[in-house]
Amino acid sequence: MSILDYLPILVEAAMTSALVCLLSLVVAVILSFAAGITLFAGSLWLRPVAVAYVEIFRGTSLLVQLFWLYYALPLIGFSMPPLLTGILALGLNTGAYGAEVVRGALQAIPGQQHEAARALNFSRAHTLWRIVLPQAVPEMMPSFSSLAVQNLKDTSLVSMITIADLTFKAQELRNLTQDSVSVYGxxxxxxxxxxxxxxxALRLLEGRINRATGRQA
Structure with a gap:
């Protein structure tokens, strides 16, 4: 059999991989900004929570995180469907890396910008949302693009918790046909x-953000 014979089955499974990637990226973006902004300008009692989240999920294996959420949590009375578990694990992991991207971009804004905002009697929240973030977001986009691609590749791990994604179906077909070259190709x-x-898609989004903020690519 040729590659073309396997494509319909694999493309259908790829839709599951794409869904996991998309939804986990939504989770990751939300967590990235929540934790990143907290690390940059959060209250004293919230910062340790953000630091713990970032260090735990950056410092441990994604596969172990996935297994812990799927196999260990039910032992303490909390279980989730495989698809939700995969989305949450990927979102938490990518969000931890994204939080550092957000924090770094916010810290890169020159201090004079903050001083000028204080001179104009802007509140901290107003300074963050109207001055700092609009300048920092374009700086985040290249790193977020890399994280998004890495997140897509990491979706292959959800096959380990019985989600019928592209990798799961490829392994299934390979075991059935013993045609490793065509299936994995x-x-x-x-x-x-x-x-x-x-x-x-992210380059297009980056271009639109650059034009909206008046920043040259």
Missing amino acids: ASLLIYLAMALVVIS
Whole structure:
């Protein structure tokens, strides 16, 4: 059999991978900004929470996090469906890395900007949302693009908790046909195609943000 014979099955499974990637990125973006802003300008009692979240999820294996959420949590009375577990694990992991991207971009804004805002009697919240963030977001985009592609590749791990994603179906087909070259070759091409879509979409978004903020690419 050729690669073309496997494509319909693998493309259908790739839709599950794409769904996990998309939803986990939504979770990751929310957590990135929540934790990143807290690290940069949060209250004293919230910062330790953000630091603990970032260090735990950056300092431990994504696979272990995935197994812990899926296999260990039910032992203490809390269980989730496999799909939700995969989305949450990927979102938490990518969000921890994204939080450092947000914090770094916010800290890169020159101190004179803050001094000028204080001179104009702006509140801290007003300074953050109207002055600092609009300048910092374009600086975050290249790093967020890399994290999004990494998140897409990490979706292959959800096959370990019985989610029928692209990797799961590829392994299933390979075991059935023993045709490693064609099956994994088709899978490689599909992952590459999805990565190119993600990169193109984020470059388009980055261009629009740059134009909206008057920043040259």
